[in-house]
Amino acid sequence: MSILFSAETIEDFTALWDILARMNDQDIEDLRALDAARAKAERSAGSLMALQAEQAQGLDATAREVAAARKELAASAAALKAYEARVAAAAAAAKRAAKAKNDSKQKLTGSGAWLTGNASHYSRDFTGRGASGARITPYSMMVAHKTLPFHTLIEFEYNGKRCVASVEDRGPFTKGRDFDLGPGVVRVLGFSGVHKVRYRIIGR
Numbered sequence: 001m002s003i004l005f006s007a008e009t010i011e012d013f014t015a016l017w018d019i020l021a022r023m024n025d026q027d028i029e030d031l032r033a034l035d036a037a038r039a040k041a042e043r044s045a046g047s048l049m050a051l052q053a054e055q056a057q058g059l060d061a062t063a064r065e066v067a068a069a070r071k072e073l074a075a076s077a078a079a080l081k082a083y084e085a086r087v088a089a090a091a092a093a094a095k096r097a098a099k100a101k102n103d104s105k106q107k108l109t110g111s112g113a114w115l116t117g118n119a120s121h122y123s124r125d126f127t128g129r130g131a132s133g134a135r136i137t138p139y140s141m142m143v144a145h146k147t148l149p150f151h152t153l154i155e156f157e158y159n160g161k162r163c164v165a166s167v168e169d170r171g172p173f174t175k176g177r178d179f180d181l182g183p184g185v186v187r188v189l190g191f192s193g194v195h196k197v198r199y200r201i202i203g204r
Helices: 009-106 183-189
Strands: 115-121 142-144 153-158 159-169 179-183 195-203
Touching: 009 115, 153 183, 159 183, 179 183, 179 195
Parallel strands: 115 179, 142 159
Antiparallel strands: 115 195, 142 179, 153 159, 153 195
């Protein structure tokens, strides 16, 4: 306003008024442009923040996928190691069994005379302890006899199959039966019921 008061003539006043009006219009345009620029910057900032949030989510998802893949890989490695251990153990067991089979064949050469007796059997899934104190499992190669010394080795033959078992229990106590065949013997001979078997004592 002081600028207008400095005018000495009406012409000066009009000129100054026109200048101030143009300056005011320019300020308004500048403010509008500034508001528009500020709004655009805010939109750009919002887009940038949304993009950054999406990238952060992507990084987290990738990290989870990597962790899951590492866990699965570790589990697979452990399973492979366990499998290899089982295979090695099975191979070692087979090797020991083959050696024992060869040794038993050598020991059986020239053994005692064959006899015939009646045999019954334990349940295939029987578990417990014999009168000798030996543990009996579903795969024990043992038999029960009334009088033969404990640990006597006997070879049995039934339906063309043979096996060797040790006397580890007393029985059978049913009249007319000579042996109770243990669970492992039953499995090897394919024995079931009460039948005649051939046998021979091969060691005491």
